[in-house]
Amino acid sequence: MENILSQVGKYRHAVKHWWLMLLLGIVLFLLGLVVFGYPGATYVALSGVFGLVILLSGILQLFLGAYGAENAGRGWMIAGGIIELVLGFILMFHPAISAMTLPYFLGFWLLFRGFSLIGLAGDIRAMKVPGMGWTLLTAIMLIIIAFIILIHPLKYGEDAVVAWVGASFLVAGVSMMAFSMQLRNLRKHIS
Numbered sequence: 001m002e003n004i005l006s007q008v009g010k011y012r013h014a015v016k017h018w019w020l021m022l023l024l025g026i027v028l029f030l031l032g033l034v035v036f037g038y039p040g041a042t043y044v045a046l047s048g049v050f051g052l053v054i055l056l057s058g059i060l061q062l063f064l065g066a067y068g069a070e071n072a073g074r075g076w077m078i079a080g081g082i083i084e085l086v087l088g089f090i091l092m093f094h095p096a097i098s099a100m101t102l103p104y105f106l107g108f109w110l111l112f113r114g115f116s117l118i119g120l121a122g123d124i125r126a127m128k129v130p131g132m133g134w135t136l137l138t139a140i141m142l143i144i145i146a147f148i149i150l151i152h153p154l155k156y157g158e159d160a161v162v163a164w165v166g167a168s169f170l171v172a173g174v175s176m177m178a179f180s181m182q183l184r185n186l187r188k189h190i191s
Helices: 002-010 012-016 018-037 043-066 074-093 095-126 132-151 157-190
Strands: none
Touching (some): 012 157, 018 043, 018 157, 043 074, 043 095, 043 157, 074 095, 095 132, 095 157, 132 157
């Protein structure tokens, strides 16, 4: 029981602000729909949008890490937030560079997100909260998509990258929304 309480304390701030993760998931999902709805959007504009999303994700990570409990993995959240902030600024303010490197940024960002979700799935299992399987499944899907992008970044051209970006936004959005619901359920479970 003490182990469960220490795990809950680790994510106390994230549980309290579960709706922030839900909002980011909705934004990611809607961006995925926009990418598929307007495939003629330019590749450079897509890298700017992707940069903005990563920037917002970094701000959220820093917020959750800054207000997390002492010695409870908050350093990793802050480090991840800083990395996402730097990547977001690079993608937003250097469109020529980001257009060339978008598949690599996308692949490594999805890989980072996938491995983070695997860690969270383990924590959810340790706390005996239902839904660990969905978190693990979305993590595996993100990792598979990341490896496909990193192995063949430009093999199929810009259209394929746009399609992968749209699919990635959809999967990442769904996984963040699902995780936010798990945090909401955890909040009810704690109460």
